[in-house]
Amino acid sequence: xxxxxxxxxxxxxxxxxxxxxxxxxxxxxxxxxxxxxxxxxxxxxxxxxxxxxxxxxxxxxxxxxxxxxxxxxxxxxxxxxxxxxxxxxxxxxxxxxxxxxxxxxxxxxxxxxxxxxxxxxxxxxxxxxxxxxxxxxxxxxxxxxxxxxxxxxxxxxxxxxxxxxxxxxxxxxxxxxxxxxxxxxxxxxxxxxxxxxxxxxxxxxxxxxxxxxxxxxxxxxxxxxxxxxxxxxxxxxxxxxxxxxxxxxxxxxxxxxxxxxxxxxxxxxxxxxxxx
Amino acid sequence: xxxxxxxxxxxxxxxxxxxxxxxxxxxxxxxxxxxxxxxxxxxxxxxxxxxxxxxxxxxxxxxxxxxxxxxxxxxxxxxxxxxxxxxxxxxxxxxxxxxxxxxxxxxxxxxxxxxxxxxxxxxxxxxxxxxxxxxxxxxxxxxxxxxxxxxxxxxxxxxxxxxxxxxxxxxxxxxxxxxxxxxxxxxxxxxxxxxxxxxxxxxxxxxxxxxxxxxxxxxxxxxxxxxxxxxxxxxxxxxxxx
Numbered sequence: 093x094x095x096x097x098x099x100x101x102x103x104x105x106x107x108x109x110x111x112x113x114x115x116x117x118x119x120x121x122x123x124x125x126x127x128x129x130x131x132x133x134x135x136x137x138x139x140x141x142x143x144x145x146x147x148x149x150x151x152x153x154x155x156x157x158x159x160x161x162x163x164x165x166x167x168x169x170x171x172x173x174x175x176x177x178x179x180x181x182x183x184x185x186x187x188x189x190x191x192x193x194x195x196x197x198x199x200x201x202x203x204x205x206x207x208x209x210x211x212x213x214x215x216x217x218x219x220x221x222x223x224x225x226x227x228x229x230x231x232x233x234x235x236x237x238x239x240x241x242x243x244x245x246x247x248x249x250x251x252x253x254x255x256x257x258x259x260x261x262x263x264x265x266x267x268x269x270x271x272x273x274x275x276x277x278x279x280x281x282x283x284x285x286x287x288x289x290x291x292x293x294x295x296x297x298x299x300x301x302x303x304x305x306x307x308x309x310x311x312x313x314x315x316x317x318x319x320x321x322x323x324x325x326x327x328x329x330x331x332x333x334x335x336x337x338x339x340x341x342x343x344x345x346x347x348x349x350x351x352x353x354x355x356x357x358x359x360x361x362x363x364x365x366x367x368x
Numbered sequence: 369x370x371x372x373x374x375x376x377x378x379x380x381x382x383x384x385x386x387x388x389x390x391x392x393x394x395x396x397x398x399x400x401x402x403x404x405x406x407x408x409x410x411x412x413x414x415x416x417x418x419x420x421x422x423x424x425x426x427x428x429x430x431x432x433x434x435x436x437x438x439x440x441x442x443x444x445x446x447x448x449x450x451x452x453x454x455x456x457x458x459x460x461x462x463x464x465x466x467x468x469x470x471x472x473x474x475x476x477x478x479x480x481x482x483x484x485x486x487x488x489x490x491x492x493x494x495x496x497x498x499x500x501x502x503x504x505x506x507x508x509x510x511x512x513x514x515x516x517x518x519x520x521x522x523x524x525x526x527x528x529x530x531x532x533x534x535x536x537x538x539x540x541x542x543x544x545x546x547x548x549x550x551x552x553x554x555x556x557x558x559x560x561x562x563x564x565x566x567x568x569x570x571x572x573x574x575x576x577x578x579x580x581x582x583x584x585x586x587x588x589x590x591x592x593x594x595x596x597x598x599x600x601x602x603x604x605x606x607x608x609x610x
Contacts (some may be wrong), residue, residue, distance in 0.1 A: 269457035269516075272418055273471035273523055274447035283474060287461045364461050365503025 143334035152326055152336065160322040161343045162174075164308045167236065167316070168347060171243035171308075172301050178244060179251025179297070184281070186256040197252070204249035210310050213242040217314040239311045243304055250300045258293030259285060291362040298355030305347050319343050371396040371488040371558050372417065372527050377436075378425035379412060379582075386412050387423070388582040393596040394527065399559045401573035401590075403566070404605070409582040410562040414529050447475060450520030450528040455534050456512040458504040464491060464515045465500040468522045476523070482532055483522075484496055490538065494548050510541030514548055525538065527558040534565060546572075566609060570594050 185197025204212065219240040221229035262285050270280035312320040323336040370393035379387035387410045387428050394400045402410045415421040417428060417441050421437055426506055428435045435445050468487035472478045478486075491500050494514035504512050513533055520528060530549065534542040546568050554571050563569060569576055569590060576593040578586040578601065586593065586602040597603050 100578055154550040213543035263457070265453060265455050266459065268452075269419055269459070270471075271443075272420065272446055272449070273519070274443050274475045276443050279474055283470060283540060286461050292463070359391075362461065364505040 093318045099306070124254060125350060127175065139334050140338070141292050144338055145332055145335050148326075148330060148332060148335045149339065152322075153339065156322050156326070157319070157339045158335075160317060160319045161346065163236075163316070164318050164343070165347055167239055167243065167308055167311070167318070168238045168305050169249065171304055174240065174244040175247035175251055175295065176301075178248035180255050180286070181249050182252025183255025183259060183293075186252060187259050201249045201252055204246050205253075209242065209246045209307055210313060212246055213238065213310060213314050213331075232313075235311075235316045238314060239316050244309060246307070247300055247304050250303075251297055254293040254296035254300065255289060257296065258289035258291075262288045275328050291359075294355065294359055294362070298352070298358075301355075302348050303345065305351065370394055371398075371431060371537050371598070372560065373429045373432075374413070374417075374426070374428035375429065377410075377413075377416065377428060379421065379423045386582050387416070389426070390582070392577065392584060392587075394536060394558060394560055396558055397556045398574045399561065399572055400575045400577060401569040402560065402562045402577045402579060403569060404579035404585075405565070408579040410579050411531050413579070414531050414560060414562050417527075417529055418446050418451055420451075429502065436595050447471075447523050447572075448526040449526035449552055450478045450523060452513070452516050452520055452528070452531040456504070456509070456516050456536070458516055458519070460504050462503065463501050463503055464496060464507070464518075467504070467515055468519045471519070484538070487518070487522060490521055493521075493551075495544070496520045507560045508541060510538045510544045513537065513545045516573055517545075517548055517552075521552075526601050528552065530559065530561040530563070532562050532564065549608050566594075580605075 105155075182197055182200060185193050186201065188194045188197070217234065219232060220238070221231055266284050266288065267280055270284040271277070275283065308318055309320045311318050312324070315321075319340045323340050326336040327333055372394040374390050374392040377387050378385070390409075390413060392400075392413075398542065402413065404410050412421060416423050417435065423436050425498040426436070430445060430448060434440050435449075437444070458464075459470065462470060463486065465487050468490055469478075469480070469483040472486065473480060473482045488497060488500060491497050494517055496511060496514055498520070499507060499511060499515075504515070507515065516533075517528075533549075534545050537545065542565065546565060549559070549561070549568070550572050561569075561573070571590075573590050576588055576590050577584055577587070578593070578597075578599075581603055586597060586599045588598055588602070592608070593599065593602060597606055
């Protein structure tokens with residue numbers, strides 16, 4: 093039990109005032125951050141100076157890593173555009189008052205969120221060709237379309253949930269005001285509700301699209317020559333892990349960091365006179 | 369035949385009977401003010417008039433065309449019924465001008481420049497020509513509500529519905545909105561107004577309709593209602609105001 097002082101304060105209060113005030117906490121935070129930066133910096137520095145072979149680094153950048161990077165970028169862009177478009181429809185289905193639409197949209201979301209993306213990719217890549225007679229499916233050209241289909245179907249479920257949340261956050265009066273002017277449900281959705289829902293959902297959609305970029309690493313399993321496949325090839329040929337690892341890291345961040353900027357730009361653009 | 373007719377209208381929310389056999393006729397050019405205690409069904413009656421709420425029995429007609437018929441072309445009928453809401457409901461992602469031009473361009477198919485010219489004259493009429501490029505959250509409540517009135521007028525409605533349009537305003541901003549409404553009334557607009565502003569009701573209203581418990585309990589000219597109400601319910605309501 094804390095010892096009691098005559099003015100009613102306890103030893104705990106005393107301790108808090110001495111050591112846990114704003115100033116000491118601020119200092120502690122800065123100290124931890126500095127230490128963290130130092131340790132990480134030293135670690136990366138040590139890797140670059142002791143592990144990375146710059147001759148190999150330059151040799152493998154082109155064409156292997158540039159090609160893998162461009163392929164991942166292309167698959168991401170296709171998957172991103174398609175999953176956002178499909179996700180808007182999934183979200184509209186989720187808020188629909190029509191029973192069958194709503195049930196189908198919910199089932200879609202439950203399935204694609206409830207099973208692993210890797211499983212879904214396997215189903216598409218190995219499962220679909222089985223419907224063709226043996227040898228007749230153009231399997232050598234199937235990996236990239238299968239990848240884009242899988243990423244789109246999976247992320248449309250997550251985008252759909254973000255869109256649903258975004259729509260539900262738009263006050264009901266917006267739809268009523270639009271309808272009272274004689275606009276149809278579709279017009280009201282398109283002109284009034286969705287632009288506001290989009291802004292509400294933007295952060296969540298952006299977050300999901302960053303995950304989509306990273307999910308392309310799973311495509312190594314269906315023989316897409318993406319960044320992890322490039323690493324495995326170089327590593328097995330040279331037994332050098334850190335040189336290709338460094339390139340893989342640069343390549344992923346070379347997509348995700350600009351993507352973050354794009355999301356922030358889009359958020360700033362829908363400011364509508366400030367205040368929110 | 370009246371312009372807007374409520375014919376034995378019944379409305380339920382679940383088991384709650386909120387409108388009971390309501391008969392009400394609004395004549396062309398008339399300002400009909402609906403007053404009454406909260407929960408008496410005034411706002412619901414108004415919302416039924418452009419089918420934001422469905423009725424369970426009876427009929428509502430505009431120009432002798434049924435609004436409540438499930439097969440009615442409601443988007444077409446709503447163009448002739450302007451509505452202004454307590455909470456403004458301006459579109460926050462559009463400027464004042466764009467709020468006013470949206471429905472005329474999308475619903476009536478007006479071209480941008482015609483719609484903008486008309487919107488500018490409407491914003492001028494509600495005293496907001498200087499604010500046409502402002503977004504709603506850059507405007508005061510009174511300004512927002514005046515934009516909402518201009519937005520409803522842009523569809524050239526036959527009748528305007530006002531649903532407690534000053535209840536969400538700071539007291540010093542109420543006057544500017546009521547002035548706009550009074551101007552409209554003087555120009556001969558048919559108006560159905562739900563309000564707690566008794567001064568406005570008395571001065572601008574042609575008729576005072578008192579509702580209580582989902583029924584119309586008194587329907588008199590303002591000079592009669594405010595001097596010498598004909599029903600006990602009217603007397604009771606009035607005594608609480610004083």
